[in-house]
Amino acid sequence: MPGPVLLVIAHGSRDPRHAATVHALVERARSLRPGLRVETGFLDFNAPSVPRVLERLAAEGVRDVVALPLLLTRAFHAKADIPAVLRKAPSRLSIHQADVLGPSPLLLSALERRLYEAGLDASHKRSTGLVLASAGSTDPEAIAVIADVARELRHTGWCAVRPAFASASLPRTEDAVRALRDEGCERVAVAPYVIAPGRLPDRIAAGAREADVLADVLGPAPELAELLLERYEEARAPARASLAFTG
Structure with a gap:
């Protein structure tokens, strides 16, 4: 029997680079698991919307869905927006909300990949200070996670983080x-701890003018594609899922 459909839920943006990057990441994940059906839905600005995707899946007779927030921390969208949308899904769908992507060693590997791609010399790591630049949040839990990630990175050989x-x-x-x-x-060096381009990543780039190295956003890094599938597998077992919405 085929497994549940994986629905990747992105925030959405007026910046066309955002949706293009999300689709590229999802396509990479799809290529790693050819037998898995992977759909993409957006909370705002872009199409298709999450409700529209859920309605289409229900109309096609799909029963089981894993909804994966394309988020690095458990901030407002993961705690409020996404559960609210999923609760309004068609009653025939059994939906498990997967955990957010971070923290994960795969994200740290993706960060370093982007830094080296941007020109950082690996032999200079111990004399290089690293700025872990995130979008920001008013949620204390999300801020604490970023601080924890910075401390973890500090132990991997940087001058300071x-x-x-x-x-x-x-x-x-x-x-x-x-x-x-x-x-x-x-x-x-500045490492944007964000998935896709947009207004806030552009603000990070502007603030990195005096840095020696500015990495690209995480985007469709192979580590992120692998992480999507890892979170999917974790959520397939109902006992391990963060939230379940069953009609």
Whole structure:
């Protein structure tokens, strides 16, 4: 029997780069598991919307769905928006909400991949300060996760690691870059801890003007595609799923 449909839920953006990146990531995950049906839905701005995808799946006779938030932390969208949308799904669907992507060692590997692709010399890692730049959140749990990720990265050989935020929280990227210079790091690299381009990643890039290296967003990194499938497998067992919505 085929497994549940994987529905990847992205936030959406007016920036066309956002949807293009989401689709590229989903396509990479699909290529890793040819027998798995993978759908994409957006909460806002882009089509198809999550309700529209769920209605289509129900009309096709699909019963089981794993809904995977394309999010790095459990902030408002994972705790409120997505569960609210899933509760309104057609009653014939049995939906399990998977956990968010982070934290995960695969994300750290993807971050380093992007840094090296941007030109960072691996031999300079110990003399390089790293800014872990996220979109930002008003949710204390999400902020704490970013701080934990920064501490974990610090133990992988960087000169120093500082978190930064494009909105809602401080410090900003440019302030973290200057702080690392003041700490004596020979060079500074900025790693956007975000999945797709958009307004806030652009703000991170603007704040990285004084950095030596600016990595690209995580995007369709192979580690992220692998992580989508890992979260899917975790959520397939109802006892391990974060939330279940059954009609």
